[in-house]
Amino acid sequence: MIVVEMAQNSTGIDLERVRESVERSGKSCRVVSGREASYIVASDGTDTSGVSALPGVRKVNAVSCCYPLASRAVRPGSRPVEIAPGVVLGEGDPVVMAGPCAVESRDQLLETALAVRKAGARILRGGAFKPRSHPYAFQGLGSEGIALLKEARKASGLPVITEVMSPEEAEWVAPHVDILQVGARNMQNFSLLKVLGRLDRPVLLKRGMAATVEEWLQAAEYILAGGNDRVILCERGIRSFDQNTRNTLDLGVIPLLKSLTHLPVVADPSHATGRRDLVLPMSLAAIAAGADGLLVEVHCDPGAALCDGPQSLDPEEFSRLMTAAKRIMEAVREEGTPWERMLAR
Known part of the structure; x- marks a missing residue:
C-alpha cells in the first residue's frame, strides 16, 4: 500500500x-x-x-502490511495517548486502570473508586453495559451505570473507561466518559469500529479471543482510518485448550506489537487468568515485558460481585499489587524493557 x-x-x-x-x-x-x-x-x-x-x-x-496507519513504517516512533491532563498512556511509567468489572451500585462503585485511587490507580474502570455469554446473567445497569461512573469520576478525580457494544451506545456514551472500550467479542464489530473512528475519544481495543495479531491490528486500522488516532491495544488473553486458567495471557505479543506499531499496549491480567491469585504475578510480568499499562479488576467485596468475582482483587490485594508494580517499574526504568534493548541494538 x-x-x-x-x-x-x-x-x-x-x-x-x-x-x-x-x-x-x-x-x-x-x-x-x-x-x-x-x-x-x-x-x-x-x-x-x-x-x-x-x-x-x-x-x-x-507499506507492505495491511495496517499502514498503525504501523511503524508510517510512524516510526511511539504515539502516546493523552487521556486527561497529566494522564498519558505510552509515555513514562505504565498507567494502571482499575475498578469493578460491572457497576452494581453507588456505594460499591464509590468505595472501590476511592480505594484504587488511594493505591495509585490513574484511571477508573467500570462496566455499565456487560456482554455476557449467558443471556440470563447480569447485563449491567446501562444508563444508570454511566451516571454512577460520572459521579465516581467527580468524587475520585479519576478519568473513567467503560465498554460500549454498539454504534448507538458509542455515540451517546462518548461525551460522558474518558475512554471507550471495545471488548474481545466486538473486536471485529466493524460498524462499531467505524463509528469510533469518527468520535473524539480515546479507544481501548481488546484482542479477540481467537484473533491473530494481524486481525487485531486491522481492527485498529478501522478506527485510525476514520481519523481517530487515539487507539490503545489491550492484550486480554486468548482462548486455548487448558482449563486451569480462563485464557492464556500472550505476554510475547507485547514486545512484538512494540516492534510493529506505534500504538500503546496494555495488558488485562484479570480476564487473561480468571484467577485473583495469578493477577499480581502476571501484572508484574506484563510490566517487565514493556506494557504501557494494566487493566485490573478490583471490587470492594469480590465474594458478592455480580460479575467476575473470582478474578477480582479486593482493595488490600490491589494495594499490594501496586506496591510490587512500583518496584518493577523502577527496575524497568533503570534497565529498559527487553524490546527497548532490542531496538537499541
Whole structure:
C-alpha cells in the first residue's frame, strides 16, 4: 500500500490535488483526516513518481502490511495517548486502570473508586453495559451505570473507561466518559469500529479471543482510518485448550506489537487468568515485558460481585499489587524493557 502523509501546513486544496493525482493512476484511495496529520491511503501499484513533488506532501511511504496507519513504517516512533491532563498512556511509567468489572451500585462503585485511587490507580474502570455469554446473567445497569461512573469520576478525580457494544451506545456514551472500550467479542464489530473512528475519544481495543495479531491490528486500522488516532491495544488473553486458567495471557505479543506499531499496549491480567491469585504475578510480568499499562479488576467485596468475582482483587490485594508494580517499574526504568534493548541494538 502507499501512504501519502500531508504536511501540517498543507491546505484542503493540496489534499484534493494529491487525491486526484492518485486516482488518475487508476487506483482507489482514501483520505484520512486525523488530529495531527492527514493521509491518503492508496492501493498497491500506485504510481507515486509525481506525488511526492506536489505542494503539501510531507512524505510518501510504501507499506507492505495491511495496517499502514498503525504501523511503524508510517510512524516510526511511539504515539502516546493523552487521556486527561497529566494522564498519558505510552509515555513514562505504565498507567494502571482499575475498578469493578460491572457497576452494581453507588456505594460499591464509590468505595472501590476511592480505594484504587488511594493505591495509585490513574484511571477508573467500570462496566455499565456487560456482554455476557449467558443471556440470563447480569447485563449491567446501562444508563444508570454511566451516571454512577460520572459521579465516581467527580468524587475520585479519576478519568473513567467503560465498554460500549454498539454504534448507538458509542455515540451517546462518548461525551460522558474518558475512554471507550471495545471488548474481545466486538473486536471485529466493524460498524462499531467505524463509528469510533469518527468520535473524539480515546479507544481501548481488546484482542479477540481467537484473533491473530494481524486481525487485531486491522481492527485498529478501522478506527485510525476514520481519523481517530487515539487507539490503545489491550492484550486480554486468548482462548486455548487448558482449563486451569480462563485464557492464556500472550505476554510475547507485547514486545512484538512494540516492534510493529506505534500504538500503546496494555495488558488485562484479570480476564487473561480468571484467577485473583495469578493477577499480581502476571501484572508484574506484563510490566517487565514493556506494557504501557494494566487493566485490573478490583471490587470492594469480590465474594458478592455480580460479575467476575473470582478474578477480582479486593482493595488490600490491589494495594499490594501496586506496591510490587512500583518496584518493577523502577527496575524497568533503570534497565529498559527487553524490546527497548532490542531496538537499541
